[in-house]
Amino acid sequence: MRLSRYFLPVLKETPGEAQIVSHQLMLRAGLIRQTAAGIYAWLPLGLRVLKKIEGIVRAEQDRAGAVEVLMPAIQSAELWKQSGRYDAYGPEMLRITDRHDREMLFSPTAEELFTTIFANGVRSYRDLPRILYQIQWKFRDEIRPRFGVMRGREFLMKDAYSFDIDLATARHSYNRMFIAYLRTFAAVGMHAIPMRADTGPIGGDLSHEFHIVATTGESGVFYHERWEQSRSLAVDADDASALQAYVDALNADYAATDEKRDPAAEAATGASLKEARGIEVGQIFYFGTKYSAAMGLSVQGPGGEQIVPHMGSYGIGVSRLVGAIIEASHDKDGIIWPEAVAPYRVVLINLRPDDVACTAAADALYASLEAAGVEVLYDDRDERGGAKFATADLIGVPWQVVIGPKGVAAGTVEIKRRGAGAKEETTVAAAVERLCR
RNA sequence: CGGGGCGUAGCUCAGCCCGGUAGAGCGCUGCCUUCGGGAGGCAGAGGCCGGAGGUUCGAAUCCUCUCGCCCCGACCA
Numbered sequence: 001m002r003l004s005r006y007f008l009p010v011l012k013e014t015p016g017e018a019q020i021v022s023h024q025l026m027l028r029a030g031l032i033r034q035t036a037a038g039i040y041a042w043l044p045l046g047l048r049v050l051k052k053i054e055g056i057v058r059a060e061q062d063r064a065g066a067v068e069v070l071m072p073a074i075q076s077a078e079l080w081k082q083s084g085r086y087d088a089y090g091p092e093m094l095r096i097t098d099r100h101d102r103e104m105l106f107s108p109t110a111e112e113l114f115t116t117i118f119a120n121g122v123r124s125y126r127d128l129p130r131i132l133y134q135i136q137w138k139f140r141d142e143i144r145p146r147f148g149v150m151r152g153r154e155f156l157m158k159d160a161y162s163f164d165i166d167l168a169t170a171r172h173s174y175n176r177m178f179i180a181y182l183r184t185f186a187a188v189g190m191h192a193i194p195m196r197a198d199t200g201p202i203g204g205d206l207s208h209e210f211h212i213v214a215t216t217g218e219s220g221v222f223y224h225e226r227w228e229q230s231r232s233l234a235v236d237a238d239d240a241s242a243l244q245a246y247v248d249a250l251n252a253d254y255a256a257t258d259e260k261r262d263p264a265a266e267a268a269t270g271a272s273l274k275e276a277r278g279i280e281v282g283q284i285f286y287f288g289t290k291y292s293a294a295m296g297l298s299v300q301g302p303g304g305e306q307i308v309p310h311m312g313s314y315g316i317g318v319s320r321l322v323g324a325i326i327e328a329s330h331d332k333d334g335i336i337w338p339e340a341v342a343p344y345r346v347v348l349i350n351l352r353p354d355d356v357a358c359t360a361a362a363d364a365l366y367a368s369l370e371a372a373g374v375e376v377l378y379d380d381r382d383e384r385g386g387a388k389f390a391t392a393d394l395i396g397v398p399w400q401v402v403i404g405p406k407g408v409a410a411g412t413v414e415i416k417r418r419g420a421g422a423k424e425e426t427t428v429a430a431a432v433e434r435l436c437r
Numbered sequence: 438c439g440g441g442g443c444g445u446a447g448c449u450c451a452g453c454c455c456g457g458u459a460g461a462g463c464g465c466u467g468c469c470u471u472c473g474g475g476a477g478g479c480a481g482a483g484g485c486c487g488g489a490g491g492u493u494c495g496a497a498u499c500c501u502c503u504c505g506c507c508c509c510g511a512c513c514a
Binding site: 109 | 443
């Protein structure tokens, strides 16, 4: 993409409404614009990051055996009255009345709908287990939205729902998601720690929150220092007992949010106990038959009896992850994207668009990178070098390639890794080879 | 919802206390000089001062109402 034809409205100054660095950088780097409290428009660069994360989340859900669907964002109040949550959910649910005075709502989560749709399609215990998921916009009318996409009212969430014949198999589904979540956060370049968590209004008795440690996190978190190391995620998720053993071994190391602190466990952890702030990027629940019973989901068992499936639900805040990644990966000049979620892999800077030889070299390199399938943002604007460097650093693309008159005369280009600092002079061929790797 | 703050040019803000008809920096447009880390000069464009009502000869400024946004608290992917 040529920057001269793109839509990348960057800001030199920090907008006053943004308090934390991720929000400031998302506005400055032209990723998002606020349109109302807690509601954001996603601009081209931000949308590319969101799509990258969404793709990784989807790949890991598929790998875990979950099946993607898409439910409506606008739902009828009827289903919610059936589960009792229409009243229980409170003012956080955005309620809408249509032209016929029907009560509608913008979905804040989707247990009722998934359970109903699933109930409609299965009759037998042989149809279980299943995990269904979607990646869909949610709306929660937060009392006080803040911190940009970290606590927006409208947000993109991956929500999954598992259906199992009994508690034992439901735990296996839970564990599948547990490992899938660790894999997902590692794949986006983040280190997330699973913590024992409250089950909140959804109910149930087994839950973990996944937190990314960052100074601006909204939760206090406490964990064994071993959680700071990255763990091997090599385990066969299809082997229920091996997976259970793996999960148990991980959870033997203490980790809890401030609501679930355990003084005895902390005492046992001793000097290895770490205290930090965490950004919650995912949460998983097992809640038994709460929704299956309420929504009339049952299947026929092997002996002809009706069985009410055990369920769990599993959420990842996809749009929140964008902010969380920036909180964890930036410097004074801007964002430093992990490769996996970067909007582009390379920003190609033509220092002198007015110089014929320079431009010819930059155009040629741009063409060969495009031909090789490298995602490259080509800064061909008629701007001074300094402005281009500042923009490149701000938007945080992993590789910067600089073409200037000196290099063109010497037959070299300059290549720099964002965040690593050191510049390197190489031949054009070597640069292409490096960037295609 | 309680407490606090703020709405003036695209952005960051000054002007408001003490009413007299709108400013700066950055950005934007044109020209010139520049050109390896957000250059310099000259000339420009751009604002019913969030909205409505009131007081006044006169309101960005004072009063009332209203809408929006931000911060602190209780709640949350």
